Amino acid sequence: MRIGVATGGAGVPAALADVLEAAGLPAAALRTASAAALITVGDTTWVPASGADVLAGCVRGAFDAGIVGKDLLLEEDADVYELLDLGVGADAIVYATPRGPAAGRVRSRPRVATPYPRVTRRHFGATGSQVEVIGFGAAALAPALGIAPGVVDLRSRVAAAPLDLEVREEIAAVSLRLVAGRAAHALLADELVALLERLRPSREG
Amino acid sequence: MIPEGMHDVLPPETAELRAIENALCRRFEAYGYGEVRTPWLEFAETLEVAEDDTLEAGYRIYDQQGHELMLRTDMTVPVARLAASRYRDKPLPLRFFYVAPSIRPWAPQRSQDGEFQQAGAELLGLSSATADAECVTLLCDALAGLGLKGYRVALGTVAFYTALVDALGLPAHDREKFLEALADKDYPLLESIAGNAQADEAALKALWRTLELSGTRDGLSQARKLATSDAMEDAIQHLVEVRDLVDDAGFGDAVTFDFGLFQDLTYYSGVIFEAYARGVGLPLASGGRYDGLLERFEWDVPGVGFAISLDRLHDALEEAGAAPAAAPVCLTFVGGLEHPQQAMELRRAGWAVRALREGAAPQARPWLVREGNSYRLELAEGAATSGSWKDMLRALERA
Numbered sequence: 001m002r003i004g005v006a007t008g009g010a011g012v013p014a015a016l017a018d019v020l021e022a023a024g025l026p027a028a029a030l031r032t033a034s035a036a037a038l039i040t041v042g043d044t045t046w047v048p049a050s051g052a053d054v055l056a057g058c059v060r061g062a063f064d065a066g067i068v069g070k071d072l073l074l075e076e077d078a079d080v081y082e083l084l085d086l087g088v089g090a091d092a093i094v095y096a097t098p099r100g101p102a103a104g105r106v107r108s109r110p111r112v113a114t115p116y117p118r119v120t121r122r123h124f125g126a127t128g129s130q131v132e133v134i135g136f137g138a139a140a141l142a143p144a145l146g147i148a149p150g151v152v153d154l155r156s157r158v159a160a161a162p163l164d165l166e167v168r169e170e171i172a173a174v175s176l177r178l179v180a181g182r183a184a185h186a187l188l189a190d191e192l193v194a195l196l197e198r199l200r201p202s203r204e205g
Numbered sequence: 206m207i208p209e210g211m212h213d214v215l216p217p218e219t220a221e222l223r224a225i226e227n228a229l230c231r232r233f234e235a236y237g238y239g240e241v242r243t244p245w246l247e248f249a250e251t252l253e254v255a256e257d258d259t260l261e262a263g264y265r266i267y268d269q270q271g272h273e274l275m276l277r278t279d280m281t282v283p284v285a286r287l288a289a290s291r292y293r294d295k296p297l298p299l300r301f302f303y304v305a306p307s308i309r310p311w312a313p314q315r316s317q318d319g320e321f322q323q324a325g326a327e328l329l330g331l332s333s334a335t336a337d338a339e340c341v342t343l344l345c346d347a348l349a350g351l352g353l354k355g356y357r358v359a360l361g362t363v364a365f366y367t368a369l370v371d372a373l374g375l376p377a378h379d380r381e382k383f384l385e386a387l388a389d390k391d392y393p394l395l396e397s398i399a400g401n402a403q404a405d406e407a408a409l410k411a412l413w414r415t416l417e418l419s420g421t422r423d424g425l426s427q428a429r430k431l432a433t434s435d436a437m438e439d440a441i442q443h444l445v446e447v448r449d450l451v452d453d454a455g456f457g458d459a460v461t462f463d464f465g466l467f468q469d470l471t472y473y474s475g476v477i478f479e480a481y482a483r484g485v486g487l488p489l490a491s492g493g494r495y496d497g498l499l500e501r502f503e504w505d506v507p508g509v510g511f512a513i514s515l516d517r518l519h520d521a522l523e524e525a526g527a528a529p530a531a532a533p534v535c536l537t538f539v540g541g542l543e544h545p546q547q548a549m550e551l552r553r554a555g556w557a558v559r560a561l562r563e564g565a566a567p568q569a570r571p572w573l574v575r576e577g578n579s580y581r582l583e584l585a586e587g588a589a590t591s592g593s594w595k596d597m598l599r600a601l602e603r604a
Contacts, residue, residue, distance in 0.1 A: 061486025182488065186359040186461055186481040 113142030209321025210311025298328025338450030362464030540575030
């Protein structure tokens with residue numbers, strides 16, 4: 001099976017490699033993997049790649065399965081089946097603003113910086129609040145940079161921001177998920193179930 | 206420059222696509238389907254009866270009288286319109302097929318081209334599993350007939366989900382929203398709707414299990430275990446009947462069950478199916494039963510059909526090394542433009558001849574060059590012969 005693994009910025013998380021190895025998958029090589037490589041061990045080929053590439057590869061039938069963050073699944077709205085919560089990389093997409101009273105007047109349409117513009121628009125749209133969404137990768141820096149007072153980003157990144165930010169709302173819980181494209185789902189159903197059955201207990205253990 | 210989402214098709218791809226179309230047409234005809242064409246433009250209100258959300262952004266224009274017109278976004282609705290308006294007093298069942306382009310707003314995130322060519326079949330007037338099975342069989346036969354190997358047709362049913370959702374005991378308003386979220390595979394939204402409406406716990410658990418394990422070989426036995434109402438049992442039984450009939454026709458190996466299959470077209474009412482092949486992540490074909498559609502044209506007749514995406518099928522055939530031979534090998538004839546009688550003689554002998562002016566550089570082999578009254582023929586690199594016109598004809602006959 002060819003499996004795309006989202007690496008994020010800092011390679012494959014050790015906790016993910018732990019879960020995969022506990023399930024008996026040959027994932028040792030993933031621990032030192034850099035992006036853009038094909039790592040073949042037995043009949044498994046790992047492809048460390050950006051989360052967006054893992055999704056695109058699954059949708060296009062290049063990967064039989066993929067491992068990506070729920071944050072990206074929510075943002076990209078990609079046409080994949082979400083098969084299993086791997087229980088690794090647990091985090092949350094949150095809305096945060098600088099702690100303390102708002103500096104200056106409250107705008108009728110506050111600005112919110114985020115690497116997840118679609119999630120943000122959907123969330124505020126559903127709750128009836130009007131915000132101006134600004135796509136900005138390092139959103140946690142946005143208040144300090146004066147780009148926007150509000151931030152929608154992962155809780156872990158918000159906590160590490162230079163300006164003290166207070167979480168106002170949790171928008172969605174996220175973690176790494178096992179996904180498969182529609183074609184793989186139809187063509188490799190048995191292999192996918194076998195993979196699920198190996199991963200399920202190791203995730204719980 | 207052309208608008209975003211549109212594309213040209215060049216040789217030899219166009220010829221390959223044409224060969225695929227022709228093969229599909231012959232298959233459809235072998236099952237007694239009759240080819241139809243419908244206009245590019247329909248009244249917007251005609252297409253809107255489908256209540257498909259992709260329609261909202263469809264291309265609309267106004268005619269001189271101020272009627273709102275729309276470019277068709279698929280062929281199922283126009284064929285239903287055609288049948289309801291012109292075949293009302295004809296004996297049922299009716300069988301139609303088409304090969305036609307449609308236009309939708311370009312949506313790269315859904316891998317949706319602006320203009321796309323489809324070949325499809327519609328079987329109207331039968332509501333039985335036998336009719337569903339004929340459509341699935343025809344689809345398998347059409348794909349297999351083109352030499353595509355290892356394709357799969359995933360078989361699912363809308364009825365199973367609607368029955369499952371009924372068992373949740375949601376209020377009518379939430380039920381609609383829930384079905385929409387199901388089509389979008391928006392699981393968090395599903396959870397929040399079910400949570401807020403205090404849905405039946407057991408039924409909800411069954412739903413998650415179905416979504417998770419859809420598509421597997423033992424999906425059928427899983428679904429059987431999950432069935433908690435007669436409606437669910439019936440939906441499963443119907444699928445089994447369809448699969449058995451397709452098996453009798455010789456295509457059982459290609460069929461898998463996918464209880465997670467749920468399409469966003471609101472007009473599907475029963476069996477739905479999608480075809481996949483290795484190397485192409487997106488479905489090559491999709492179809493299903495749409496019993497409520499003709500009723501929207503005030504003609505209560507059931508229907509089932511499918512459409513094959515020609516571009517994706519072409520990709521799949523290429524991937525499988527089974528792309529149909531395009532145009533015949535073409536002989537370049539330098540001097541053929543000045544001597545049309547000789548070019549014609551070659552064409553009558555069965556050669557495709559690309560005529561060039563005398564003295565022009567022959568670009569692609571095989572080529573025949575006329576120099577005064579002598580000729581030089583090069584069938585392949587290093588395989589040249591020279592001589593008279595008669596020599597050339599003899600050499601070409603042997604080739």
